[in-house]
Amino acid sequence: MSTQNIILLLDLMGIFAFALDGALTAIRTARVDIVGVMALGVVTAIGGGIIRDVLLGETPATFQDWRYLVTALAGGTLAFFLSSQLTHLSKPILLFDAAGLSLFAVIGATKALEFGFGPLQAVLLGVITGVGGGTIRDVLLNRIPTVLSANSHLYAIPAMLAAGIVVAADLAGFSAGWIAIVGALVCFGTRVLSLRYRWNAPSPPGAPPL
Amino acid sequence: MSTQNIILLLDLMGIFAFALDGALTAIRTARVDIVGVMALGVVTAIGGGIIRDVLLGETPATFQDWRYLVTALAGGTLAFFLSSQLTHLSKPILLFDAAGLSLFAVIGATKALEFGFGPLQAVLLGVITGVGGGTIRDVLLNRIPTVLSANSHLYAIPAMLAAGIVVAADLAGFSAGWIAIVGALVCFGTRVLSLRYRWNAPSPPGAPPL
Amino acid sequence: MSTQNIILLLDLMGIFAFALDGALTAIRTARVDIVGVMALGVVTAIGGGIIRDVLLGETPATFQDWRYLVTALAGGTLAFFLSSQLTHLSKPILLFDAAGLSLFAVIGATKALEFGFGPLQAVLLGVITGVGGGTIRDVLLNRIPTVLSANSHLYAIPAMLAAGIVVAADLAGFSAGWIAIVGALVCFGTRVLSLRYRWNAPSPPGAPPL
Numbered sequence: 001m002s003t004q005n006i007i008l009l010l011d012l013m014g015i016f017a018f019a020l021d022g023a024l025t026a027i028r029t030a031r032v033d034i035v036g037v038m039a040l041g042v043v044t045a046i047g048g049g050i051i052r053d054v055l056l057g058e059t060p061a062t063f064q065d066w067r068y069l070v071t072a073l074a075g076g077t078l079a080f081f082l083s084s085q086l087t088h089l090s091k092p093i094l095l096f097d098a099a100g101l102s103l104f105a106v107i108g109a110t111k112a113l114e115f116g117f118g119p120l121q122a123v124l125l126g127v128i129t130g131v132g133g134g135t136i137r138d139v140l141l142n143r144i145p146t147v148l149s150a151n152s153h154l155y156a157i158p159a160m161l162a163a164g165i166v167v168a169a170d171l172a173g174f175s176a177g178w179i180a181i182v183g184a185l186v187c188f189g190t191r192v193l194s195l196r197y198r199w200n201a202p203s204p205p206g207a208p209p210l
Numbered sequence: 211m212s213t214q215n216i217i218l219l220l221d222l223m224g225i226f227a228f229a230l231d232g233a234l235t236a237i238r239t240a241r242v243d244i245v246g247v248m249a250l251g252v253v254t255a256i257g258g259g260i261i262r263d264v265l266l267g268e269t270p271a272t273f274q275d276w277r278y279l280v281t282a283l284a285g286g287t288l289a290f291f292l293s294s295q296l297t298h299l300s301k302p303i304l305l306f307d308a309a310g311l312s313l314f315a316v317i318g319a320t321k322a323l324e325f326g327f328g329p330l331q332a333v334l335l336g337v338i339t340g341v342g343g344g345t346i347r348d349v350l351l352n353r354i355p356t357v358l359s360a361n362s363h364l365y366a367i368p369a370m371l372a373a374g375i376v377v378a379a380d381l382a383g384f385s386a387g388w389i390a391i392v393g394a395l396v397c398f399g400t401r402v403l404s405l406r407y408r409w410n411a412p413s414p415p416g417a418p419p420l
Numbered sequence: 421m422s423t424q425n426i427i428l429l430l431d432l433m434g435i436f437a438f439a440l441d442g443a444l445t446a447i448r449t450a451r452v453d454i455v456g457v458m459a460l461g462v463v464t465a466i467g468g469g470i471i472r473d474v475l476l477g478e479t480p481a482t483f484q485d486w487r488y489l490v491t492a493l494a495g496g497t498l499a500f501f502l503s504s505q506l507t508h509l510s511k512p513i514l515l516f517d518a519a520g521l522s523l524f525a526v527i528g529a530t531k532a533l534e535f536g537f538g539p540l541q542a543v544l545l546g547v548i549t550g551v552g553g554g555t556i557r558d559v560l561l562n563r564i565p566t567v568l569s570a571n572s573h574l575y576a577i578p579a580m581l582a583a584g585i586v587v588a589a590d591l592a593g594f595s596a597g598w599i600a601i602v603g604a605l606v607c608f609g610t611r612v613l614s615l616r617y618r619w620n621a622p623s624p625p626g627a628p629p630l
Contacts, residue, residue: 033413055470066330070330139349140349141354148460149451150453204504205501240568273544276538349559
């Protein structure tokens, strides 16, 4: 399987995970109808990639290839019909979100390197791609975005690790598809461990304890 | 009148309607001064078109042709001075909003087809153009956007119908300006009927009734 | 010193001021960890410039030149460690914010003229560049943006003055770097005076007094 195809597959998996995440979050936190569920699923799924492609100066992947949008709509539809079965939604939402974050961080960094961005900027673009969709989701749902909140455990840091692995490997002369998979697994593992053991990043000196 | 001119005229009408809508909404729901009124009028009016043009990869129409901005400022100014006369603002706001939605949905879909986007993507871009300005308006006013809310009646669905008519006509080989007008009228009619008869899209299974 | 270098220096100063502003505002108004502080610093600092460059259709300066991002991170880091020393944060925040607003308004208008935008559009792009980063900051912190609020004193109007001076000078045939400095000083002075003497822009007729 070519690196190109591995990246496409990871991208579609990230879109599906984020679509489930966005749609289930919408159902859980707001009074939304089917349009709101689908819209939040799609926005969460394709938002990060759209920001990434606009910053890279190219037509967003979503508008070039119908598979992205169909995958996002499939995730939203599944969430709509399964929502009543899932009584405890918070755990699967967090796992889908972690998967989307991991996959998009490595894809964003990979694309930034392809476009000739410097290492620091490639890490930033990876993180933006990873956290972008969820941040738009939270802004639309009128909540402080997960990525900024002190008690949502490590979120941007795992994405930074993933993007950093891709960028460091590229600097060292590697750029195979399996490095993206390693980066995504490190991000996913770090995110899940930080949720499990309630790791938090340091707060500003003098801030009251959480 | 050429198709080009019909589209320009519809675009300016949509901008004027959304500028009135955004400015009156600002006056009604927040403590804003003249700058806030004008800014929300302009953002509501040109926001959808700017998102559309950024996604299409071209310089936004607003920055290429001064008539867009002047029309938006005229709508904001009119709203500022008329606001105290209009004691019951909610109905005209809803009608201006429906007009902007209708006109922008057909223009967004038309432009997407011109740029060679696929049918699914053209419908999506039409809907984004229609709901984009109002969504930015609601985010800035710290409210859950109309398009997502379960009790704001049909909103994205009429825009989808309008964009769908334009796309279907194009697939069937028609692309005249009057098809845009038909699409806009269908969207406007559906939106107004859904407000009048309180039609709502289905909510997720198991959600509490509205 | 060339006009090019003056503009770069002013841009980096604006980024540093907005990074301090965004990071201190985050610490003051929300429960954020170090990631939230840095992210809000960076977003406030580079948000206006990113919007500007996306609207101009070019790769955002942040991704072309690492000095922008490093300057923003330096501002965020400084704010993180100094925050507990600064017991009364509101005054320095307002001054940093005024400095960022002034510098970005003139840079945005200057760049718009370079790209051949008309005078009205150049003023608009200057204002968007000035208020953009702070508006994203406020949206992410779930507050009504400063620029829209009736009791935040003059904010967009000083930015309009600064951009207007740059555009008027250009129309009159001047385009030296010192005109940008004059524009920025007028904006900064007007903003500080409006805070000191509590100047407000007019509210809509019939609105209750502040």
